[in-house]
Amino acid sequence: MPKLIILGTSNAIPDEHHENTHMALLGENRTVLIDCVNNPIVRLRQAGLDINRLTDLVLTHFHPDHVSGVPSLLMNSWLLGRRKPLDIYGLSYTLERIEKMMDFYDWATWPDFFQVNFHPVQEIEMAPVLEGDEFRIYSSLVHHIVPTIGLRVEFKKTDRVLAYSCDTEPCQEVIKLASGADVLIHEATGASYGHSSAAQAGTIARQAEVGRLYLIHYQTGDFDAHSLLPQAEQTFNGPVSLAEDFMELTF
Ligand SMILES: [Zn+2]
DSSP states (O other): OOEEEEEEOBOSSOBTTBOBSEEEEEOSSOEEEESOOSSTHHHHHHTTOOGGGOOEEEOOOSOHHHHTTHHHHHHHHHHTTOOSOEEEEEOHHHHHHHHHHHHHTTGGGSTTOOOEEEEEOOSSTTEEEEEOSSEEEEEEEOOSSSOOEEEEEEETTTOOEEEEOOSOOSOHHHHHHTTTOSEEEEEOSOSBTTBOOHHHHHHHHHHHTOSEEEEESBOOTTSOGGGHHHHHHTTOOSOEEEOOTTOEEEO
């Protein structure tokens, strides 16, 4: 059964129990990391995942709390003897900056470095990102501070659907990505430029008619994130939960 492992749930400022928001999608033949933060091997190991099992990396946008781990991921994979290529997907805006970031590390001179293939995704609604035996991933531009994609994952064998808003203000694009989804994972940073509140996440979940809402990318530290649940429940009648680090959802 394909599953999603939540590897981090915090907004840009993590704490000892919540890493920056990122997750891994596991199928039989593919393991897709969605965003890549700090030194990702630590969270991957804690979740029981071998870094060199990764086949694909989807990058939602070029902010440090979503892509800071790319150089460490590439270097650690290389040092651990990776030979097979890694496929990286994202907007051209994001991928160009990742390449420049790696150029600062002079990655062209790393001996026997494995192949990295960049796959720019189209800036259209429901752009196809990648397709494996078990799932298809689509992306749409959402409304954040820099060009950002939200995702829809369709699981072929079970017809189940997962949607992830990524960092965004409430927008029609997420409603379409999440339309009829079994699970919507929506950010709840708080109502501000480029972000959403828990109540707004609930409204999007209601409008998209999803089965279940998980809040993510929330404030951590001394903040009581459980106080967000009743706010989302005021605008969405279905079940609402906080996404937690290492939570596993099967599809
Ligand atoms: Zn963020």
